[in-house]
Amino acid sequence: MRCAFVTGSSRGIGRGIAERLQAEGWRVIFSGTRRERPADFPPEADYIPCDISRAEERQAALEEILRRCGRIDLLVNNAGVAPLERRDILEMTEESFDRVTGINLRGTLFMCQLFAREMIAERERVSDWQPRIVNIGSMSAYTSSTSRGEYCISKAGVGMVTKLFADRLAPEGIPVFEVRPGIIDTDMTKVVHGKYERMIADGLLPVRRFGKPEDVAGMVLACASGLLDYSAGQVLDADGGFSLRRL
Numbered sequence: 001m002r003c004a005f006v007t008g009s010s011r012g013i014g015r016g017i018a019e020r021l022q023a024e025g026w027r028v029i030f031s032g033t034r035r036e037r038p039a040d041f042p043p044e045a046d047y048i049p050c051d052i053s054r055a056e057e058r059q060a061a062l063e064e065i066l067r068r069c070g071r072i073d074l075l076v077n078n079a080g081v082a083p084l085e086r087r088d089i090l091e092m093t094e095e096s097f098d099r100v101t102g103i104n105l106r107g108t109l110f111m112c113q114l115f116a117r118e119m120i121a122e123r124e125r126v127s128d129w130q131p132r133i134v135n136i137g138s139m140s141a142y143t144s145s146t147s148r149g150e151y152c153i154s155k156a157g158v159g160m161v162t163k164l165f166a167d168r169l170a171p172e173g174i175p176v177f178e179v180r181p182g183i184i185d186t187d188m189t190k191v192v193h194g195k196y197e198r199m200i201a202d203g204l205l206p207v208r209r210f211g212k213p214e215d216v217a218g219m220v221l222a223c224a225s226g227l228l229d230y231s232a233g234q235v236l237d238a239d240g241g242f243s244l245r246r247l
Helices: 012-023 055-069 094-125 149-172 187-201 213-224
Strands: 003-006 027-032 046-049 074-077 132-136 176-181 235-238
Touching (some): 003 012, 003 055, 012 027, 012 074, 012 132, 012 213, 027 055, 074 094, 094 132, 094 149, 132 149, 132 213, 149 176, 176 213, 213 235
Parallel strands (some): 003 027, 003 074, 027 046, 074 132, 176 235
């Protein structure tokens, strides 16, 4: 059975991705920063705690995945955080910047590096095997939001991480993709739910509704399917058409 590791999958977008992959027959290992397996998880769900900002936890997670599954077929880098407090960029603190970029950008970068090395080593042993990496970015990679500049910067960086690893790993036969969610109805958007609801009603999105975790999960599944493998670094926008330029 193919094995997928989805970081930050205890809730929200990550959980939606993990559950969709599981429904499609993948052996999915859920992950989060909680030390104990969440009580609301289905009994068949595997769980490995991992704070992706910490090198020792990244390494421990990989070793445990290999112990349980033998190899890793799909890495989905979903784990990410928003600023604890929205502040104008003129008031953004170094502590907040370090926290957000340390998880969203540095953590994603070094997860890619660690798992890519393992995938390359395994491909040398099994030539007809096809692993993949999917990074979860954001429309904030190209959209200014001055009250959470550290988040925008971190997601812009994830876009370049995807390009770099797609370039480096394509000759190794390891496709790398990015899915960029837009306005998704999760805990992260609760604090501005009313604002976004009004903006969507006023025509911000061609598809006039909040996105759902299932919308993002479907695009991850497409990346995992093998149907997109002739691309390298392909970005899929799960954003209700926000990325269209319209008059």
